[in-house]
Amino acid sequence: MCTSVEEADLPVIFASLKLFQVLKSLHKENDDFEDAWDRQADVMHTSLMGLLRSSRGLSSVLTWEYVNG
Amino acid sequence: MVRRVPEDEQAALAEKVFFNEDQWRSNLNPFLKKAPRPSLAISNPIGGAVFLVRGLQDDTSSEEIVRDLDGLSRVLRMAVFVIEFLKTIGVLERKDEKAANILKAITDGSRVALLKYLMLVSILANDNIAIKESNDLWNQYSSGMEAEMLEFVFEAQRFFFRSLKDEPKPGAGEADKIPAYIFTLLDCLMDISKQETPEGFYSARILEAVISTLSEDRKVSPDQSQSWLKSIDIRKGQDIHRSIAILTGLGESLERTQEAEKLRNGLASDITGIPASKAGEAGLRKIVLLNAALPKPGQETPPLPQQRAIFLIKHLLSWFEDEAFAVNPSHSVIVEASKVIATVLPVVKELYGEHWELLCEYVANCWAVCLSDCISIIIIIIIIISVKVKLRDRCAPASKRQICQ
Numbered sequence: 152m153c154t155s156v157e158e159a160d161l162p163v164i165f166a167s168l169k170l171f172q173v174l175k176s177l178h179k180e181n182d183d184f185e186d187a188w189d190r191q192a193d194v195m196h197t198s199l200m201g202l203l204r205s206s207r208g209l210s211s212v213l214t215w216e217y218v219n220g
Numbered sequence: 221m222v223r224r225v226p227e228d229e230q231a232a233l234a235e236k237v238f239f240n241e242d243q244w245r246s247n248l249n250p251f252l253k254k255a256p257r258p259s260l261a262i263s264n265p266i267g268g269a270v271f272l273v274r275g276l277q278d279d280t281s282s283e284e285i286v287r288d289l290d291g292l293s294r295v296l297r298m299a300v301f302v303i304e305f306l307k308t309i310g311v312l313e314r315k316d317e318k319a320a321n322i323l324k325a326i327t328d329g330s331r332v333a334l335l336k337y338l339m340l341v342s343i344l345a346n347d348n349i350a351i352k353e354s355n356d357l358w359n360q361y362s363s364g365m366e367a368e369m370l371e372f373v374f375e376a377q378r379f380f381f382r383s384l385k386d387e388p389k390p391g392a393g394e395a396d397k398i399p400a401y402i403f404t405l406l407d408c409l410m411d412i413s414k415q416e417t418p419e420g421f422y423s424a425r426i427l428e429a430v431i432s433t434l435s436e437d438r439k440v441s442p443d444q445s446q447s448w449l450k451s452i453d454i455r456k457g458q459d460i461h462r463s464i465a466i467l468t469g470l471g472e473s474l475e476r477t478q479e480a481e482k483l484r485n486g487l488a489s490d491i492t493g494i495p496a497s498k499a500g501e502a503g504l505r506k507i508v509l510l511n512a513a514l515p516k517p518g519q520e521t522p523p524l525p526q527q528r529a530i531f532l533i534k535h536l537l538s539w540f541e542d543e544a545f546a547v548n549p550s551h552s553v554i555v556e557a558s559k560v561i562a563t564v565l566p567v568v569k570e571l572y573g574e575h576w577e578l579l580c581e582y583v584a585n586c587w588a589v590c591l592s593d594c595i596s597i598i599i600i601i602i603i604i605i606s607v608k609v610k611l612r613d614r615c616a617p618a619s620k621r622q623i624c625q
Contacts, residue, residue, distance in 0.1 A: 158257060158259050159258050160590040161259035161262060162259060162261040162262050162551070162552075163551050163586055163589065164587070164590055165262045165555075166554070167554070167583055167586035169559070169562050170558045170561055170565075170586075172562075173562045173566070174565070174583065177565060181569070181570055181572055182572070183574075187576035187577040188576070188580060195584045198584040198587040199584075199587055201587070201588075201591050202587045202590060
């Protein structure tokens with residue numbers, strides 16, 4: 152179980168993933184944004200993958216969710 | 221037993237079955253002193269209001285919570301008993317007109333207490349399902365118990381929302397037909413939600429549910445909405461939980477009005493005047509309010525004029541570039557700032573500038589902040605979303621939105 156300090160991360164991840172989703176949907180709207188997206192894509196990818204990798208057991212939960220609808 | 225007594229005595233007997241204010245309060249007290257968990261920012265309808273709860277006593281050991289052998293607290297057993305009673309006499313399924321009359325015959329005070337406390341216990345139960353151990357309304361956890369509690373939340377909230385929907389809609393040119401006991405309930409919730417305490421927070425959640433239900437049923441006149449909004453100086457952050465509940469509850473009916481547009485502009489302007497050193501206090505309060513006043517993503521209403529939106533985004537990003545703030549960034553400010561930016565971003569999608577690079581860095585930094593912390597957080601997010609989906613699916617036929625939020 153997370154401690155109270157760690158639990159403070161939950162809403163941060165939730166809100167930042169939603170923001171990421173909005174950014175991703177808009178990144179081809181203008182050249183500046185597209186260039187910035189391309190330059191930062193690796194950083195964002197590495198950071199997101201790091202977050203996913205650090206969540207041990209995630210794959211089993213996803214499987215359980217998939218099986219149980 | 222209630223049915224067997226003469227009709228003129230039924231109401232008095234029913235009032236005893238529904239418990240009185242003192243009985244509810246004394247058994248709820250330990251739960252109303254406990255800090256709501258910050259992760260409730262994800263799953264509760266008034267979102268970031270959870271970050272503004274003050275005066276917490278995060279230790280309930282001073283007041284013993286009476287539990288049964290299954291770990292159910294006494295107040296939960298009271299609420300479950302009342303729901304079972306309402307089910308048995310046919311009120312929940314509306315099978316029996318006489319049973320419905322029993323409710324109408326009890327005093328307004330008893331009816332208000334019944335609705336308020338049933339909803340409050342159901343909200344606590346919902347939180348304890350979404351985030352295990354968040355309030356320990358029951359403290360023995362199993363899938364069987366979770367199913368029972370889901371059933372209880374569903375039935376309690378169905379009763380609550382149906383009680384609000386029972387009265388007829390006003391005809392053209394008619395005054396609101398909100399019955400007196402609902403006005404009493406509203407007054408009571410408006411008063412308690414002035415507090416920035418856990419009880420104020422939970423009352424604001426009930427208030428939001430009442431206002432959104434009445435508003436969607438067109439039982440709230442524009443004059444009524446105006447009088448609620450004028451009763452508080454929202455931009456000054458007065459009665460903040462109450463303000464958030466009113467803004468969120470009025471929702472779509474408010475967001476297209478000039479008053480809402482003026483309020484959103486005012487709040488955005490206030491935020492751009494707040495330095496990073498005050499972001500965690502004054503800044504947070506204003507952003508939570510702005511999030512409550514902004515249209516929900518996907519709505520046609522433009523959240524802010526383009527220039528105002530870009531100033532706001534740049535200013536919010538500047539807080540995170542401030543050295544002192546960046547060393548130990550406030551998680552609640554990150555959450556609320558991310559929500560505001562996600563909502564207003566489509567307005568500025570055509571604008572060129574360096575803010576796009578900063579935004580991408582900001583998102584990566586949010587995840588980096590979290591990397592050093594808990595390893596199982598995403599699993600919990602998936603579980604919260606899963607519970608929400610299950611509840612929504614169950615409740616969908618009864619109401620499109622309100623139940624189980």
